[in-house]
Amino acid sequence: MKSKILRGTALEGQIRIFIADTTNLVEKAKEIHQTSPVATAALGRVLTATSILGVMLKGERDKITTRIHGQGPIGTIIATSNASGNVKGYVTNPQVIVASSIPGKLNVGEAVGKNGEITVIKDLGLKNPYIGNYPLVSGEIGEDLAAYFMHSEQQPSAVGLGVTIDTDYTIKSAGGFILQILPDTDENVAFILEERIKEAGSISKLIENSRNGKEIMDQLLEGLNPKVLEEYEVDYICDCNRNRFEKALISLGKQEIRSLIEDDHGAELQCHFCNKKYHFGEEDLESLMAEAFNTHIKA
Numbered sequence: 460m461k462s463k464i465l466r467g468t469a470l471e472g473q474i475r476i477f478i479a480d481t482t483n484l485v486e487k488a489k490e491i492h493q494t495s496p497v498a499t500a501a502l503g504r505v506l507t508a509t510s511i512l513g514v515m516l517k518g519e520r521d522k523i524t525t526r527i528h529g530q531g532p533i534g535t536i537i538a539t540s541n542a543s544g545n546v547k548g549y550v551t552n553p554q555v556i557v558a559s560s561i562p563g564k565l566n567v568g569e570a571v572g573k574n575g576e577i578t579v580i581k582d583l584g585l586k587n588p589y590i591g592n593y594p595l596v597s598g599e600i601g602e603d604l605a606a607y608f609m610h611s612e613q614q615p616s617a618v619g620l621g622v623t624i625d626t627d628y629t630i631k632s633a634g635g636f637i638l639q640i641l642p643d644t645d646e647n648v649a650f651i652l653e654e655r656i657k658e659a660g661s662i663s664k665l666i667e668n669s670r671n672g673k674e675i676m677d678q679l680l681e682g683l684n685p686k687v688l689e690e691y692e693v694d695y696i697c698d699c700n701r702n703r704f705e706k707a708l709i710s711l712g713k714q715e716i717r718s719l720i721e722d723d724h725g726a727e728l729q730c731h732f733c734n735k736k737y738h739f740g741e742e743d744l745e746s747l748m749a750e751a752f753n754t755h756i757k758a
């Protein structure tokens with residue numbers, strides 16, 4: 460079953476709704492990065508949130524990156540999405556293991572740690588990207604993103620993100636929701652929503668029970684007249700190519716490439732997002748130098 464994001468609205472447009480089932484997408488990320496259960500959960504939450512943020516983008520060529528950096532053992536978590544919600548990401552230490560005080564519950568907060576920040580980078584095709592950040596609240600990702608929305612974008616939001624892993628380490632369910640209330644909405648609405656979200660429990664449980672986004676939306680927003688506006692199929696997709704790595708090599712500068720040729724007799728670069736390797740032999744590097752720096756290859 461493909462991963463999906465449902466975009467909807469409630470209370471005649473006063474509430475914006477996004478509900479994502481990213482079970483398949485998170486499974487793909489786990490296979491690529493061979494992540495430990497807690498790293499799968501942490502990366503899965505960030506991928507889910509970023510995919511939703513991607514769907515929120517207005518321009519077709521816009522891109523969004525979420526970076527979570529705390530003092531915990533997982534290191535940094537990065538995910539990037541385009542406007543279709545197709546996403547890719549990685550963590551610094553995919554094999555991280557942390558103890559959990561609650562049996563069966565993965566301790567994402569401990570793996571991420573606190574004393575860090577969430578950074579959101581929006582590339583809207585302008586000269587400079589828009590960069591916003593906010594200190595981490597708990598390292599559990601959902602709360603951190605809600606705090607970011609509230610303080611950096613002045614947008615009251617409820618964010619739920621969850622990944623449940625089966626005993627054989629496959630993904631039982633993964634997904635999330637982002638609900639946003641327009642600033643002039645009646646305060647009671649925020650209160651009702653808060654209660655409803657508490658009652659509903661974890662989003663990964665909701666998805667485990669129903670793979671139908673519309674049903675989950677109806678449950679969370681019962682009585683608030685929810686409507687589906689659009690449904691998007693999303694996936695884990697890496698769009699890397701050789702040209703991008705050629706540019707990265709050129710940016711190292713002449714001397715560095717010369718030493719790669721003479722000392723290392725070539726270079727092998729690996730994509731962080733999909734682990735694909737790109738090999739550049741001595742001749743490849745020589746012709747790259749010739750092209751980039753207009754130097755002539757000595758006979």
Ligand SMILES: [Zn+2]
Pocket residue numbers: 697698699730731732733734735
């Ligand atoms: Zn790649």
